[in-house]
Amino acid sequence: MSLSVPASPAPAAEPVLRPASLVGRTRAGLSDALAEIGVSEKERRMRVGQLWNWIYHYGVRDFSAMTTISKVLRAALAERFTLDLPEVTAEQVSSDGTRKWLLRMPPVGARDRGAEIECVYIPEVDRGTLCVSSQVGCTLSCTFCHTGTQRLVRNLTTEEIVAQLMVARDRLGDFPGRTPPEGAFVPNDGGRFVSNIVFMGMGEPLYNFDGVRDAIDVISDNEGLSLGRRRITVSTSGVVPQIEALGAEMGTMLAISLHAVRDDLRNELVPLNKKYPIRDLLEACRNYPGLSNAKRITFEYVMLKGVNDSDAEARELVRLLKGIPAKINLIPFNPWPGTRYECSDWDRIERFSEIVYRAGYASPVRTPRGRDILAACGQLKSETEKLSARARLMLEQSEAEAAALAS
Template sequence: MAELQNLLELNQPALAQFFAQLGEKPASVKMRAKQTLKWLHQSQVTDFSAMTDIAKATRDLLAANAEIRDLSVIRDSTASDGTRKWLFDVGTSAVDAVFIPEDDRGTLCISSQAGCALDCSFCSTGKQGFNRNLTVGEIIGQLRYANKALKADLGIEGRTPDGVQPVTNVVMMGMGEPLANYLNVFPALEMMLDDNAYGLSRRRVTVSTSGMVPQIDELARVVPVALAVSLHAPTDALRDVLVPINKRYPLKELLAACNRYLEFAPRDFITFEYVMLDGVNDQPEHAEALIKVAKQVPSKLNLIPFNPFPNSGYGKSPRERILAFQRRLSDAGIVTTIRKTRGDDIDAACGQLAGQIKDRTRRTAAKTINIHPASGSSKFPGDQQ
């Protein structure tokens, strides 16, 4: 018996091709794809019989050859501030997605991989190792599930009267490096933007990357959405330690890619993310170096208070030091915000997502670096004496 096709894996062009393979008339395949997308992603149906504007013969054909395979939820947690985290079963591992409600938006943080192979030294996900890339259906399935669950909480079934979904913004900032899985991330992004699916604007979808330069260029070519770069250090010497992919794509190459991206981006700036690590990257000289970096690219800085996790080897920068760091950047004319910590009581804050990973990288020990406390020397690792 042939394996059933999970329709959640297919964006609109792929759905049209699937209908053609089923024998649908060439003149009808695009219409069928659009109809199906609406049922799957706007109404979140689970049964082909509910697709009432599609001919019964076609629905029967779908039932015989396809399925709608939703993600299975292991745990559903809500923090004291309303942040909600789902742990999804993806076979050998489990991944997290986080919903952050605000007065003017509802943001879903989506995972792209089970674990992460990049091994950034301050990230809980990176400490867990890497299992595999998520499929298109597993990526878009997080958004589908979140909208369905949130609408159920509101007592709304199917499509809302105005077509609006509870999730208004998506950030690809969950577990994994999205651009290391671009073959699956890009079709999922296309579904997020498709008016027949989620209809999000490119300004409301953000991809975060640690700096995979060729894939940044490919994102600009295929599906340019808002871009955030996990910078975390203002020099190559320090970034080589905190974000190891910098050894392959150093700052000069990364900043050049950011400037190229702006030609296609929906916003006129790149967001630089910068986690504040006590005594590591939060000193006045780091601020001065960061100013020089930020002025090379139209950008905004997002300072992220470090969210500790067991055996991380790092500490959170004091609030006063973060504020002083922000003032110095702002005084230099750089728009700088401090990210509000959300969901830390359920380990849903930035850098805390760890899921349940069956590690294929055999990364058995957490890596730390030798750092000088803030009260002592503040030389960057790798600096010349």
């Protein structure tokens, strides 16, 4: 009997670095690109404005469509750069209309083999919310979060963050005068395009401060993508030293992943609490620039059965937040394979919400969206790691079986 033994995996090929895309670049980044192809400093300001309008307002994918730019300059741009978006390697659609895209980013350097991230589009009657990622993986290891089980690979670049919105608008047919790509989902009720962005995907945004700040500058620019900063929410697990800078430099809405009212429990659920305990975190919130009743902080609180959902904890939450203009989002726990937590019973969630509401705080219970495609809060995890882990396991099993048969 012949035995076929799996060959050792071949060394991974060096990544092929494609021409850089201009999509996602800041105005300074576009100016640098023009300088690379010899455009004079005097001319660059005008050309940056033209590129900005074509890329971010019209969403063009071919330099030849930029009819206000000379053919000579268009040809020079096309020779050195592209207008490519990240590849959509998978699109999952939930029964509730939520869409999750797995995006493959091109390599950003000789040692980078590209990365895969997930972003999620949530359509509602009065808005369309895009949940974007800021890192590949995460370093925080929050025990209730699926993304926290994935190791941190790297920060996303500004261009990669902006590109998530560009992909969403492309897939939704949300650029004027452009035919949506084949298979795109085009809302037909006039109110479900991307109107809001939340940095609640993979990663801790404040550990990628510069990349997130510059991406928000691009996203909120009135001459391009034009999403107001009041429609952008940055969520943090509590990187206290960066919270004031977030308000001062980004001016967005702030969300805090709180999830517990005692340091001992929060140390377990959100290990970052060991470095920045609840008292320090809430003090930073009280000092958040621009904080007012019109610009309240959202406190996110995942409801874990028998862990953090008692009446006493609801009352302590109210006491802790006294004096902070706030809204409290109660999030039914979204299970994922291997988790040890369960979602609180519905009547327990309602009782918790009632205590908070009677104390004067808005306490909406977030409707779980996209649970059936692991697109709900706390469920994102890039397919890159899942597939590579599965491949390693299959290889190890094959080698073990071959060794057993050969002995």
